[in-house]
Amino acid sequence: MPQVPLKTAVGAISGTSMDGIDVSLVETDGDLAVRPGPGRTYPYAPELRAELLDLLRDPAIAETDPLAGLEARVSDAHADAVLAFLRDFAIDKARVDVVGLHGQTVWHRPEKRFTRQLGDGPRMARRIGLDVVNRFRHADVAAGGEGAPFAPLYHRALAATLPQPVMVLNLGGVGNVTYIDGDTVIAFDTGPASALLDDFVLKRLGKPFDEGGRLAASGAPDAAMVARLMRHPYFDRPAPKSLDRNDFHAWAEAVQSLGDAEGAATLAAFTVASAADALRHVPRAPLRWLVTGGGRLNATFMRLLAERLGVPVDPVEAVGWNGDFIEAQCFGYLAVRSLAGLPLSLPTTTGAPKPMRGGELWKAA
Numbered sequence: 297m298p299q300v301p302l303k304t305a306v307g308a309i310s311g312t313s314m315d316g317i318d319v320s321l322v323e324t325d326g327d328l329a330v331r332p333g334p335g336r337t338y339p340y341a342p343e344l345r346a347e348l349l350d351l352l353r354d355p356a357i358a359e360t361d362p363l364a365g366l367e368a369r370v371s372d373a374h375a376d377a378v379l380a381f382l383r384d385f386a387i388d389k390a391r392v393d394v395v396g397l398h399g400q401t402v403w404h405r406p407e408k409r410f411t412r413q414l415g416d417g418p419r420m421a422r423r424i425g426l427d428v429v430n431r432f433r434h435a436d437v438a439a440g441g442e443g444a445p446f447a448p449l450y451h452r453a454l455a456a457t458l459p460q461p462v463m464v465l466n467l468g469g470v471g472n473v474t475y476i477d478g479d480t481v482i483a484f485d486t487g488p489a490s491a492l493l494d495d496f497v498l499k500r501l502g503k504p505f506d507e508g509g510r511l512a513a514s515g516a517p518d519a520a521m522v523a524r525l526m527r528h529p530y531f532d533r534p535a536p537k538s539l540d541r542n543d544f545h546a547w548a549e550a551v552q553s554l555g556d557a558e559g560a561a562t563l564a565a566f567t568v569a570s571a572a573d574a575l576r577h578v579p580r581a582p583l584r585w586l587v588t589g590g591g592r593l594n595a596t597f598m599r600l601l602a603e604r605l606g607v608p609v610d611p612v613e614a615v616g617w618n619g620d621f622i623e624a625q626c627f628g629y630l631a632v633r634s635l636a637g638l639p640l641s642l643p644t645t646t647g648a649p650k651p652m653r654g655g656e657l658w659k660a661a
């Protein structure tokens with residue numbers, strides 16, 4: 297087979313937990329050949345993070361979009377992170393074909409055909425002197441797709457040589473799955489992942505998250521409450537479907553009536569029940585689940601998932617992937633696909649009416 301030369305891409309994303317900017321490198325032909333490189337997280341300055349979190353508390357602001365000042369600072373933070381990454385790993389700029397700038401999602405309302413990621417492409421391209429692709433989700437949302445999740449095609453490339461069907465579960469702020477069985481790729485957001493538990497633990501203990509899932513492990517879940525939480529209409533909606541970070545907060549308010557350990561255990565059980573519920577939306581039971589995102593470090597999530605699913609459930613490191621940087625690599629990979637005119641999403645991953653191209657290119661000079 298003729299070898300298509302691999303492109304070198306750098307991806308940058310700040311996820312829904314807004315803790316910092318993940319940057320990683322990937323070499324790829326834009327199809328199934330992917331060679332992930334190193335990655336590093338560059339934390340936001342505390343004031344910038346606080347401002348972003350404030351914005352989320354009043355998300356209607358994001359919809360009206362008077363965000364130019366904040367967007368400039370978020371973009372510069374991404375530019376500085378990419379430059380630091382190149383320095384830290386001694387990567388010659390001349391080797392990098394393109395930078396995929398996902399940026400920071402602040403408001404995602406596909407039903408209004410609206411999604412907003414802070415991340416100014418031209419500003420970043422000028423600042424780092426490299427070509428930048430951004431606005432990955434916009435064409436999909438404009439065409440009536442969910443605009444998320446976008447990692448599935450990258451998951452498919454990573455999983456190409458694994459026994460299938462296999463399920464990749466990302467436990468970030470929100471949970472999302474990719475079911476892969478040859479050319480069948482089905483994806484959707486499953487429900488809450490760490491966002492509910494993070495906010496609960498912050499309120500109760502003043503800590504940013506439940507380290508190792510220890511608080512959740514120390515209590516017993518309120519099974520009746522978990523069953524009630526699972527009656528949310530989102531779970532019966534057919535896939536594909538997507539969520540905003542805070543979509544379950546009001547719904548899960550009853551958890552506030554529980555003690556610290558019991559409340560954390562109940563939220564962990566709810567997260568796991570919602571992830572397992574994904575089985576209703578895929579054609580065959582996966583042989584194995586591979587878990588990525590920060591939630592894979594929550595031992596309570598992992599234990600409950602294995603008990604519930606009855607098939608191997610492993611962190612993605614078990615197959616040699618780096619669960620901290622799959623999303624950053626994904627947007628480097630999608631930048632290469634964007635340049636090649638290949639689709640970034642499929643009807644079975646976002647519900648768009650056809651395979652959708654996307655992304656906008658901003659030249660360095």
Ligand SMILES: Nc1ncnc2c1ncn2[C@@H]1O[C@H](COP(=O)(O)OP(=O)(O)OP(=O)(O)O)[C@@H](O)[C@H]1O
Nearest residue numbers: 311312313468469470490505507508589590591593
């Ligand atoms: N050691 C740990 N123990 C338990 N949970 C952890 C640990 N480290 C990280 N997490 C959880 O992972 C979350 C962050 O996950 P991740 O970085 O994958 O999210 P994100 O990329 O911001 O979100 P999304 O994928 O929704 O955009 C933290 O908020 C925390 O809840």
Ligand SMILES: CC(=O)N[C@H]1[C@@H]2OC[C@@H](O2)[C@@H](O)[C@@H]1O[C@H](C)C(=O)O
Nearest residue numbers: 401404444445446447468470472623
């Ligand atoms: C709109 C948006 O930024 N969504 C994120 C979020 O975080 C996890 C989940 O919700 C997923 O749908 C998505 O991110 C990953 C990178 C994705 O698009 O696959």
